Amino acid sequence: xxxxxxxxxxxxxxxxxxxxxxxxxxxxxxxxxxxxxxxxxxxxxxxxxxxxxxxxxxxxxxxxxxxxxxxxxxxxxxxxxxxxxxxxxxxxxxxx
Amino acid sequence: xxxxxxxxxxxxxxxxxxxxxxxxxxxxxxxxxxxxxxxxxxxxxxxxxxxxxxxxxxxxxxxxxxxxxxxxxxxxxxxxxxxxxxxxxxxxxxxxxxxxxxxxxxxxxxxxxxxxxxxxxxxxxxxxxxxxxxxxxxxxxxxxxxxxxxxxxxxxxxxxxxxxxxxxxxxxxxxxxxxxxxxxxxxxxxxxxxxxxxxxxxxxxxxxxxxxxxxxxxxxxxxxxxxxxxxxxxxxxxxxxxxxxxxxxxxxxxxxxxxxxxxxxxxxxxxxxxxxxxxxxxxxxxxxxxxxxxxxxxxxxxxxxxxxxxxxxxxxxxxxxxxxxxxxxxxxxxxxxxxxxxxxxxxxxxxxxxxxxxxxxxxxxxxxxxxxxxxxxxxxxxxxxxxxxxxxxxxxxxxxxxxxxxxxxxxxxxxxxx
Numbered sequence: 001x002x003x004x005x006x007x008x009x010x011x012x013x014x015x016x017x018x019x020x021x022x023x024x025x026x027x028x029x030x031x032x033x034x035x036x037x038x039x040x041x042x043x044x045x046x047x048x049x050x051x052x053x054x055x056x057x058x059x060x061x062x063x064x065x066x067x068x069x070x071x072x073x074x075x076x077x078x079x080x081x082x083x084x085x086x087x088x089x090x091x092x093x094x095x096x
Numbered sequence: 097x098x099x100x101x102x103x104x105x106x107x108x109x110x111x112x113x114x115x116x117x118x119x120x121x122x123x124x125x126x127x128x129x130x131x132x133x134x135x136x137x138x139x140x141x142x143x144x145x146x147x148x149x150x151x152x153x154x155x156x157x158x159x160x161x162x163x164x165x166x167x168x169x170x171x172x173x174x175x176x177x178x179x180x181x182x183x184x185x186x187x188x189x190x191x192x193x194x195x196x197x198x199x200x201x202x203x204x205x206x207x208x209x210x211x212x213x214x215x216x217x218x219x220x221x222x223x224x225x226x227x228x229x230x231x232x233x234x235x236x237x238x239x240x241x242x243x244x245x246x247x248x249x250x251x252x253x254x255x256x257x258x259x260x261x262x263x264x265x266x267x268x269x270x271x272x273x274x275x276x277x278x279x280x281x282x283x284x285x286x287x288x289x290x291x292x293x294x295x296x297x298x299x300x301x302x303x304x305x306x307x308x309x310x311x312x313x314x315x316x317x318x319x320x321x322x323x324x325x326x327x328x329x330x331x332x333x334x335x336x337x338x339x340x341x342x343x344x345x346x347x348x349x350x351x352x353x354x355x356x357x358x359x360x361x362x363x364x365x366x367x368x369x370x371x372x373x374x375x376x377x378x379x380x381x382x383x384x385x386x387x388x389x390x391x392x393x394x395x396x397x398x399x400x401x402x403x404x405x406x407x408x409x410x411x412x413x414x415x416x417x418x419x420x421x422x423x424x425x426x427x428x429x430x431x432x433x434x435x436x437x438x439x440x441x442x443x444x445x446x447x448x449x450x451x452x453x454x455x456x457x458x459x460x461x462x463x464x465x466x467x468x469x470x471x472x473x474x475x476x477x478x479x480x481x482x483x484x485x486x487x488x489x490x491x492x493x494x495x496x497x498x499x500x501x502x503x504x505x506x507x508x509x510x511x512x513x514x
Contacts, residue, residue: 001407002399015409019398021353040499044351044442048340050402073354073401 005081006059007067020056022046023068023088049073054088098294101205120206120290124298129327130158132481133319135305135342136334137161138170139281140459140466142288142299143474144332144481146204149295151475152482157297159289160321162304166285169336169466172404172436174359174381174393176372177468178215178276180235180242185492185504186445187238192489193472194275200471206287208279209386214371215276216245216254218421220265224377228271235273245270254371256422263420265378278372278383278391284470308345308456316346316455332457332481337402337437339460348451350460351498352439355396356406357464360433362425364388373421380417390428392418396438396464405435438463442498444507448477448490457481458495 002014028034028042047053053073058066070080070088080089099105099118109116132148134141137159148154159165177197179190196203197210219225228244235242247259250270259267289299300323307320308331318327335342337354369384381393394414397406411433419426441447441461446469448459459477462469472489479487486493497503 001409014398014407017398036499036501041349044498045349046351046353048350048353048400048439050338050341053400055399071399074403076399076401076403076405 002076002078004057004069004078006062006065007081007083008063008065009059012059012062016059016061018058018060020058020066023054023056052079056084098290101207120286121293121299124158124293124300126158126160126300126303126321126323126326127298129318130298131156131328132330132332133157133326133328134159134332134334135319136168136336137165137285137289137299137301138168138334138336139166139284139288139470140170140336140462140473140477141332141334142166142285142292143470144334144459144477145297145299146288146292146295147475147478148482149292149297152478154482155296158300158326159292159297160300160303160305160319160326162302162322164301165289165299166282169436169438170281170285170470172359172434173281173467174383174391175278175281175385175467176215176276176374176381176383176393176465177210177212177279178273179240179468180215180217180231180271180273180276181506182231182234183504183506184238186506187235187240188489189472189476189493190469191238191240192475193469196471196475197279200279200284200287204287204291206283206290208283208287210277210279211386212275212277213383214253214272214274216250216371216373217271218250218267218373218375218377219269219271220267220375220377222268225268228269232271240273241275242271242273245272254369254373256369256424257373258421258423265375265417265420267421276372278385280386281467288474305342305345308342310346310453314453316453330455330457330481332459332477334459334477336460336462336466337439339439339458343451343458346451346453346456348453348456348458350447350458350495351442352461353400354402354437354439355399356401356403356435357396357438358394358406358410358433358435360392360394360411360430361385362390362392362428363431365390365428368424369422375417375421378417380414380421382418382422389431390425396440397435402437403435404437438466440464442507443503443505445504446473446493447495448473448480449486449494450480450484451495
């Protein structure tokens with residue numbers, strides 16, 4: 001089981017959290033102007049990164065808040081936790 | 097060259113103290129070029145090579161596998177075979193597969209131990225009952241057998257089942273597909289490898305693809321591997337959980353996410369469990385292998401990963417459900433558990449299609465249920481590669497459906513709770 005370091009509550013076991021997919025996906029401001037390809041890309045295409053993956057988690061059974069994390073998907077080791085709305089820390093950033 | 101299996105050859109083998117058996121497929125060295133290359137030596141990839149050679153006459157082909165054949169999801173699943181999917185497109189594809197399973201041992205002259213012992217899917221809520229009955233009616237319209245059982249009938253079909261009303265998720269009924277069942281996972285990979293190798297297909301293990309080369313016009317020109325460069329005009333990617341990684345080498349992005357899916361087996365016991373039971377609502381899949389082990393499948397882990405392992409609480413959740421549904425297994429000891437990496441599409445239906453790159457084909461997105469589809473998937477994918485256009489059965493399973501909105505939404509139909 002993973003241990004996540006919620007930026008608001010500290011380290012807690014994975015069962016308190018809900019995974020919320022790839023981070024930093026920006027919803028198009030005006031979807032009506034997009035063609036089907038661009039809208040399909042936004043809805044469905046994911047990086048599915050093998051390596052350091054930026055992803056969202058929600059402390060669903062705790063404070064209820066969303067946050068971002070960087071995790072190596074080849075080892076499941078987290079390298080950083082950072083708040084929603086901020087950019088990922090530079091490679092080798094701190095965290096748990 | 098190949099030894100054929102029969103009662104007499106087994107008898108001869110016994111009389112010669114089992115010393116006369118030969119390797120069942122050739123260990124091939126990569127050649128400088130092939131007519132087509134399949135990336136991924138699992139059941140789907142080896143099957144594709146077999147059908148390319150046997151049905152389409154393409155024998156100058158190779159299967160490249162980064163590890164050993166059948167060592168990925170083919171060797172990591174719970175071997176359940178069924179075709180009771182909701183939508184016409186899906187039931188056509190999966191039933192094509194079940195029909196091929198039925199004669200596969202004879203066709204390959206290799207015992208894949210297909211055992212149509214019946215797959216029973218439990219209903220625990222009113223919603224489950226409605227969904228199950230909708231599936232049953234849809235299946236019967238498509239000529240796929242599926243029938244409704246009341247709890248007492250379900251227990252009659254599977255005596256260990258606890259149909260007490262006083263458990264957390266009481267059994268309110270079940271949908272039974274009698275033609276469903278299990279097969280021996282390794283035998284499928286080995287049987288296809290043996291038959292393909294005998295037709296001239298090169299099976300190249302320990303050969304990881306590092307790049308996909310394209311010519312000036314953008315079409316496929318070859319691949320680079322850890323065992324050297326190989327030229328080819330056609331590449332079929334069947335890399336399951338690693339499909340995104342391989343396809344990225346050709347610059348093609350797919351709507352896939354790779355998740356760990358876990359399974360576990362118990363210590364072997366005498367025959368005690370007659371069929372396959374699945375409970376999607378409480379995430380438990382169980383059958384008994386011919387070796388006697390209970391084979392138990394869990395749900396996926398919550399997060400994407402390539403680690404081939406998952407968290408123990410997922411297995412514990414499944415075992416809670418198993419112990420409540422089958423109280424006689426409460427003192428059974430589990431022997432080992434493992435994870436496989438499954439590539440999941442947004443609509444939980446596979447992609448078996450041409451890609452925007454000429455000469456590049458992809459067969460992926462089987463998610464948590466690819467094993468059952470092995471022969472059917474391989475068969476239609478071989479057709480797609482050989483003719484450069486899809487077989488009618490896999491024509492709807494395109495990449496473009498995620499642009500055009502023609503989803504085959506088994507996710508919402510919840511053939512399995514994902």
